[in-house]
Each structure stands twice: as structure tokens, then as C-alpha cells.
Amino acid sequence: MSKNKVKPLVTAVFASTLLLSGCGLFGNEVQKKVDPPKQVTENKANPTKETTGQNEEVEGTVKTELYLINKDGYVVPQTLTLPKTTSVAKQALEHLVTNGPVTDMLPNDFRAVLPEDTQISINIKDGLAVVDFSKEFKNYQPEDERKILESITWTLTQFDTIKKVKLQMNGHELNEMPVNGTPISENLSRATGINLDTEGVTDITNTKPVTVYYIGGEEDSYYYVPVTKRVNTSEKNNVVAVVNELVKGPNTKSNLASDFMPDVELLEAPKVEDGKVTLNFNKSIYGSFEEKIVSEQLLNALVLSLTEQKGIESVAVMVDGKGELVNDKGVKLSEPVTRPEKVNTGSF
Secondary structure (H helix, E strand, O other): OOOOOOOOOOOOEOOOOOEOOOOOOOOOOOOOEOOOOOOOOOOOOOOOOEOOOOOOEEEEEEEEEEEEEEOOOOEEEEEEEEEEEOEHHHHHHHOOEOOOOOHHHOOOOEEOOEOOOOOEEEEEEOOEEEEEEOHHHHOOOHHHHHHHHHHHHHHHOOOOOOOEEEEEEOOEEOOEOOOOOOEOOOOEOHHHOOOOEOOOOOOHHHEEEEEEEEEEEEOOEEEEEEEEEEEEOOOOOHHHHHHHHHHHOOOOOOOOEOOOOOOOOEOOOOEEEOOEEEEEEOHHHEEEOOOOEEOHHHHHHHHHHHOOOOOOOEEEEEEOOEOOEEEOOOOEEOOOEEOOOOOOOOEO
């Protein structure tokens, strides 16, 4: 099977409101759970407010993205339902600990990131989360070092109150990781990247990072995997760079795939206005020329990838200058598509 084409999937359901119009691009499908935690009534209160030093639980639950490691070694967001608490950021990190509270919630072929028995405290102020780990933090395998950095950073920056992260161990600031010595920037952020792919890059100094989403997993349990790739700085338009990498597809040595055909092209420069980007594709964007439908998996990956770019909040798609498209679930795409609140909810 080509890396640029995934065989038909039962579509992943992300989260609730995805279209500005309220009609569901991701559909109102029958959900098939993959090793889900027990469901309880969800509290709709804002889950991003952090009160440090308090661990008491409050009524309800909250859906939280945990960046876990899959069987292929990728750091992947998995949305799990956790008890509502006044310390949601700390709780998220505690659910990254091996043999910790996440153990009975782990989806198939995923594992936790942090070493067993690691204790965590966190202080959040002015968008910076300072995380202090106990000495057990250093008990990890060298090959997991970069993955641990990525998991911590991306798990914490899902919360609106956190933009950057600083790490400590036993109260001492970490300038490098304790096992393999990977340098740690003063303040970690999503700009650091995730699942770095430098295939074919010979001169990294003339490149810049863009993060795109490919499809991982297996039939009946697919999910979206963020991958940071290096693109030439000669491409000034990051939207074009993202689309090009989606069309190019993932590393041929990976187990990831893309639903973009290799001859997909933009017919004109993207238009960005008030947070919305409008893209005009050629007809190769269709999954079926006869029915003129657009793959929902392709749209999901496109929206996730483009909304990683600063200032882009929604995506509108046209083909040959015409809108009013239909996805492979028969849903009309009459409005720009916004990013889902949570990624990889475990429902397919």
C-alpha cells in the first residue's frame, strides 16, 4: 500500500463542535471505543485553569490529551477522560508516569512516557509552567530522551494557560537531559517540534520546521500523528509548505500514511483573512472523481496541520474555484472547518 494513500477507514471522531456552522464535518457516527476509560458525566467547565498546590478532585470529568508513545516509537496525543481536578496540568503529567494512574486507560500498543515512581510538582505563572521532577525522573532509557521532552511539552501546552515549559529535577534547573545530555532550551514550546523527521535534509541551517499530521495505527484503530519536518526557507509561505509536506507524505521508512494523492496541487496562493485560510485545489483532491467527494481523513489531517500555524483558526477548501464540497460521509462542507478541541478521542 502506498504511503500516500490509506485504504478506506471508519473515520476517527475527534470532539464535539468542529464547524463554525455547527454541522459536523466529523459526523454523528456510531462510535467504536478502543480501550476507553469508564465514562462518567463530563463537566463542561474550563479545564485549563490551574491552581498549584491543590489536588482535591471536583465533581465531573475532563477530557485531556496525553502524549504517549506508540509501538513505533512516535509521541502521539490520545484523549482520555480524567477526573476533574483543580490541578489539571499536574494530573496530566501524573498520567504520563509508567505504572501510574494511566495504566488501566492505555490504548492498545501505547505506553507511558515518564519513569516509574516519578513525583511531580508544577508552578504556572504568566504562561510559563515550571515543572519539578523527583530523582526518579532520570531512570529512563536513552532512546526515550527526546520523546520525554516532546511529551511533557506538548501535553502541557494543550492548556491555554501554558505557552512555555521549564524543567527542574530535585529543585535544580535542567539545562540538559540527565541521561544522554540532550540540551534543553530555556523555555520549551511547541516550536521545539515533535517526532522530528529530517529525511533528505543535508543543510539544516537553511530549513525551518513545520508540523503536519499523518495517519498511524491499524485498521479500525487509526489515529493522527504529528510530525515536525524541515522545509527549505526559500518557501516563504508556511501554508504552502504544510500542504506540500502532506502531499509528499511521510518518511517511506515509517508506518505512517497520508490520504493525499501525489498529484494534488494548489491552483493559487492561499488566502488568509481573520484567522481563516482558503485553499483552492485541483481535482486530484477528490477521493473519487466520479462522485467528487473529499476524504474526511484528508480534511482532518489538513485542518490539524494548518491550525498548528500561528494565526490560523479555520480552513476553507475549494476545488477549481468552487466551494460547497461534500465529504465521504455525505456531509456538505458549507463552512470553514475549525480545529477539534481534542485530538484522537479514541472513537472510530
